[in-house]
Amino acid sequence: MSQVEQLVILGATGSVGLSTLAVVAEHPQRYQLFALTAYSRVEKAEALCRKFLPRYFVMVDVAAAADLAGRISDLSTEVLAGSDALLAVVQESDVSMVMAAIVGAAGLAPTLAAVEAGKVVLLANKESLVMAGQLFMDAVARNGGQLLPIDSEQNAMFQSLPGFRVGKSLTELGVVRLWLTASGGPFLDRPADSLSEVTPAQACAHPNWDMGRKISVDSATMMNKGLEVIETAWFFGVSGGQIEVLIHPQSIVHSMVEYRDGSILSQLGSADMRIPIAHALAWPERIHSGAASLDLRKVADLQFQPVDNEKFPCLDLAYAALAEGGLAATYLNAANEVVVQAFLDEKIGFLKIATVVDEVLGRLSNGQAQDLDTVVAADAQARRLAETLIDKH
């Protein structure tokens, strides 16, 4: 077995963070927790410190950090406060591996810092690739660190692409198309004309996956699949034209790679994030994930169908932003984060999510994503415009 990995989990209190801890807990001789991080959930953070005893716990919210430090003064874990501490821990020389599982644009800076420090980066935070794809992939290539996909679909593609390395062209590997599967979310079979009435609770009730609220709403609008189209394009170095989205309601075939000779390779498994997480944690070895094994005799029926693009307009918005390039995907991601939050706060209806994102993209002029400051400024500009448009709706 390889060396003991010193791991940082960014977003340890979230859905992916907790699944990562579940896998790590099964392999204490293989992974040590250098640092766990969270935004503000003190009770959850305290419970994680007591159970896992990381060297550091970073709490972004300063008041929550002080609260946590008081609660765990009997432990050896040191509490650090503020978002700069996220950057500090991922860059520590002892750290070998970083799980990037913060939700949204807030994940970009620490994830990029981990890439720039040459760490093995396990990428769940798809928003960082969506908002800054070129800068992100340039940083990966420049620093020679390993980037491994955690999103189940991209992880499935990665597993179906033996020989793939960041920077290697898929044409060289004989690939003609990537098939990105989508469950279709909770509203797959719901009539389009009733979508204006759906509630946040209904949107968050995903049929197959138990996830955080933002990605759950993204799955309901299918913006999640749109973000994944962009993520796939950057990660594997392909154009939108080489990525085909396919509805597969059972979430068992986690995506496919089609080769020029007509072969299609895929990875199958139960809908359990511990599988892609264990794959990436141990790659290129294989470890036990704790997930139930898949019995296809019990599944019996695997279905595939095309996407209804009119009912789910967010997917086309994402394809268009990818094709446009520049800052378009940055605007798309930022506007989406703002409108999803407004929907969760019951300020706007479900159908307005796509409308407002579309309006933001239509009103902002595009530009080059030449550096991080430009991307961060574009993200802020799109957020402000989305807020204004929400107030008008």
Ligand code: NAD
């Ligand atoms: P979640 O909402 O359950 O957890 C988010 C984590 O990020 C929490 O630990 C929270 O404390 C932290 N966080 C939130 N805002 C922050 C901020 N401003 N600064 C620092 N930390 C902050 O989210 P999740 O479902 O675990 O998703 C995490 C990421 O993984 C997302 O990018 C999502 O798209 C991706 N992803 C999730 C799943 C899944 O099954 N949940 C699957 C594929 C990809």
Ligand code: MG
């Ligand atoms: Mg996914």
